[in-house]
Amino acid sequence: MLKIQEIREIIKLIDQSDIEEFVYKHDGSKIELKKRVNKPAQETIQYVTEVVQEPQPVIRQEVVPEVPAVEKAPAASETAPVQEVVENSHLHKIVSPMVGTFYQASSPDSDPYVKVGSEVTSDSIVCIVEAMKLFNEIEAEVEGKIVEILVKDGELVEYGQPLFLVEPK
Incomplete structure (x- = not known):
């Protein structure tokens, strides 16, 4: 199965190309990506x-x-x-790399990964997006401070939807 970073790279490549749909099958696993052009x-x-x-x-x-x-x-x-x-x-927008369900913490009992005012580095995990029963950790990809959380815990998010606003350092 592909790692989350490899999936992100595929998403970026598809986003930059004219490809509207991508399907990857390997060892009984399947990843299907569709781009919404409009x-x-x-x-x-x-x-x-x-x-x-x-x-x-x-x-x-x-x-x-x-x-x-x-x-x-x-x-x-x-x-x-x-x-x-x-x-x-x-401000820098951290966007969702996929369609799924947004979670602020790894479990309902855990503290959120970040709160407004939290300092993050480029590899800090800021949330999880669940897609097809897979929990994908989303990294900040920028150094700075979380200024605003744009979605609520458990909310459905779209590909490219802004999740956080970060004031870069």
Whole structure:
């Protein structure tokens, strides 16, 4: 059976190529990888949509004197996600290398691998993603400090989905 690092390398190679599906069979084991071609484009469109919508609150602010104070709050809250994207642009995202279930610890009784504020090295294990009854340890791949955990324990994650934000050293 392939080691997790070998599977990661295969995933990276498939991600960089035009291959949409990959199947590996050996000694009764089978690994099947499928690339979702439209997924990254949808994420990009959503990001661009958020950035494009940034001027809307500014236009609404010009109209604010005529609008009751109750509507002023939503306009301010609409600008918050855009500002957060700009502020977090220097942060490194640790993404899921596969589709599976996210776990913060090796067992329900154990402490999480990392918490917000934890220092990590490139080979630090930050979580486990279970796929097809296999528990795959996910490494940080960067040195720094965990700033945010983006998924909840036991949540299903997609290939390429951000799991953690890390402030690099």
